[in-house]
Amino acid sequence: MARRRGWGGSPPADDAEAARRIVSAAVDLIGTTGAVVGIADVAESLGVIRQTVYRYFPSSEALMQAAALASVDGFLDRLTAQVKGFDEPAEALVEGVVYTLGEVRRTPHLGLILSGSYANTGALTSDEAQAFGMTMIRRFDVDWERHGYDEAALRELVEHLLRTMQSFFLSPGNPPRADEELRRYLRRWLGTAISAQPRQ
Numbered sequence: 001m002a003r004r005r006g007w008g009g010s011p012p013a014d015d016a017e018a019a020r021r022i023v024s025a026a027v028d029l030i031g032t033t034g035a036v037v038g039i040a041d042v043a044e045s046l047g048v049i050r051q052t053v054y055r056y057f058p059s060s061e062a063l064m065q066a067a068a069l070a071s072v073d074g075f076l077d078r079l080t081a082q083v084k085g086f087d088e089p090a091e092a093l094v095e096g097v098v099y100t101l102g103e104v105r106r107t108p109h110l111g112l113i114l115s116g117s118y119a120n121t122g123a124l125t126s127d128e129a130q131a132f133g134m135t136m137i138r139r140f141d142v143d144w145e146r147h148g149y150d151e152a153a154l155r156e157l158v159e160h161l162l163r164t165m166q167s168f169f170l171s172p173g174n175p176p177r178a179d180e181e182l183r184r185y186l187r188r189w190l191g192t193a194i195s196a197q198p199r200q
Helices: 013-032 039-046 050-056 060-070 072-083 089-106 108-115 126-137 151-170 179-194
Strands: none
Touching: 013 050, 039 050, 039 060, 050 060, 060 072, 060 126, 072 089, 072 126, 089 126, 089 151, 089 179, 126 151, 126 179
């Protein structure tokens, strides 16, 4: 491993620790600023040069993806608890969307993987975003197959949910809807479409 300077006087023991500390610094900065941060910002916070960060993350986009993914596990556990007991697709998904939008407001780095704000194009339908969405809905107490959803239908459903949530990220409204008002809106427009899915 190449010799490193900086790191607040405590260099990492190995490359794995270095990468973890870089991601952690990015997460902290995003949480403070509520916005995407760059390689230079993270390097400065760690007391290292930009080339050190580039050694582990070739672009700001790659670093923002890593920061977003680092926040996923805790969110998924909280989401699972929130939607527990909802076994009808429409109600489960409405509650899941409302909760996710609220979490993104409280935890800015979580929104990066869903909103695509760390990349110019394609992030919404990236493999990472789709995998994240599939993991989300598989945590629900819904028997998807019984309700007519095979793998292909689930993937289309995830794409629709990601696109719906992105629209609220980009334009939440002025003023944004309160949670109960948002639930009513989603039940009427999103829930109706979901309920129309033919059962097997």
